[in-house]
Amino acid sequence: MLNIIKVNNEQQFNETGASLIASLLQINPRANLGLATGSTPVGVYKRLIELYNEGLVSFKDAQSYNLDEYIGLPDNHPESYRRFMNEKLFDHIDIQKQNTHVPSGNAENLEQAADDYNRLLEDAGLIDLQLLGLGHNGHIGFNEPAEELQGPTHIVTLDEVTRNANARFFNSIDEVPTHAITMGIGSILKAKQILLMAKGADKAEILATALKGPLTTKCPASFLQTHANVVVLVDQAAGRLL
Numbered sequence: 001m002l003n004i005i006k007v008n009n010e011q012q013f014n015e016t017g018a019s020l021i022a023s024l025l026q027i028n029p030r031a032n033l034g035l036a037t038g039s040t041p042v043g044v045y046k047r048l049i050e051l052y053n054e055g056l057v058s059f060k061d062a063q064s065y066n067l068d069e070y071i072g073l074p075d076n077h078p079e080s081y082r083r084f085m086n087e088k089l090f091d092h093i094d095i096q097k098q099n100t101h102v103p104s105g106n107a108e109n110l111e112q113a114a115d116d117y118n119r120l121l122e123d124a125g126l127i128d129l130q131l132l133g134l135g136h137n138g139h140i141g142f143n144e145p146a147e148e149l150q151g152p153t154h155i156v157t158l159d160e161v162t163r164n165a166n167a168r169f170f171n172s173i174d175e176v177p178t179h180a181i182t183m184g185i186g187s188i189l190k191a192k193q194i195l196l197m198a199k200g201a202d203k204a205e206i207l208a209t210a211l212k213g214p215l216t217t218k219c220p221a222s223f224l225q226t227h228a229n230v231v232v233l234v235d236q237a238a239g240r241l242l
């Protein structure tokens with residue numbers, strides 16, 4: 001079931017996303033959080049840090065599991081998702097660093113790293129709340145449109161649409177990694193609740209395709225329609241066609 005929340009401005013967007021996460025932690029301080037990168041959740045993380053500083057939320061007993069990571073970027077590379085998470089959230093709250101998990105994108109044996117991440121997820125039990133951004137091609141995590149989708153964590157070749165969209169964060173397109181490691185669609189859909197976030201007019205069409213179109217591997221986000229509890233947080237521009 002999809003519950004659509006359409007907000008009027010950036011502040012409401014961030015407040016709504018942060019409140020959902022904070023109220024989960026207030027009820028279940030040991031929650032398993034599934035976290036996402038990309039520009040969309042940055043303001044939500046900022047607001048969460050404020051709530052933490054105001055003493056309204058604590059992460060000290062929580063666990064976090066990130067969706068994905070580029071292959072071949074060292075952990076301290078400015079664009080690695082491990083560094084992104086440290087800088088945008090983890091360094092500013094009381095989460096225990098050993099409880100923060102990001103797939104390893106520079107392991108010697110990447111297949112093994114994917115299997116290890118799967119085992120970690122299985123041992124963790126279910127993710128209580130999985131945050132998701134939405135790629136312009138309908139990707140969630142780095143599950144790109146394809147003939148077939150994979151259930152568990154795996155290695156993917158990035159779509160040119162994705163590399164071009166993310167080139168803005170690198171000096172040139174040549175520096176954008178060609179591969180990534182990502183939680184699969186199966187792992188994502190196992191979460192108890194999913195928070196899909198999208199902002200801006202450029203996400204309107206793909207969002208409507210994902211949520212109202214047919215289920216298809218050509219739009220991985222379309223499988224969210226099969227989940228029992230998805231909150232879709234959008235601004236007016238992204239939600240225009242819903």
Ligand SMILES: O=P(O)(O)OC[C@H]1O[C@](O)(CO)[C@@H](O)[C@@H]1O
Pocket residue numbers: 036037038039040041132133134135136140141162165166
């Ligand atoms: O939030 P943004 O920057 O629009 O990105 C959307 C999606 O694309 C990615 O940045 C990867 O291309 C994901 O991490 C994110 O979910």
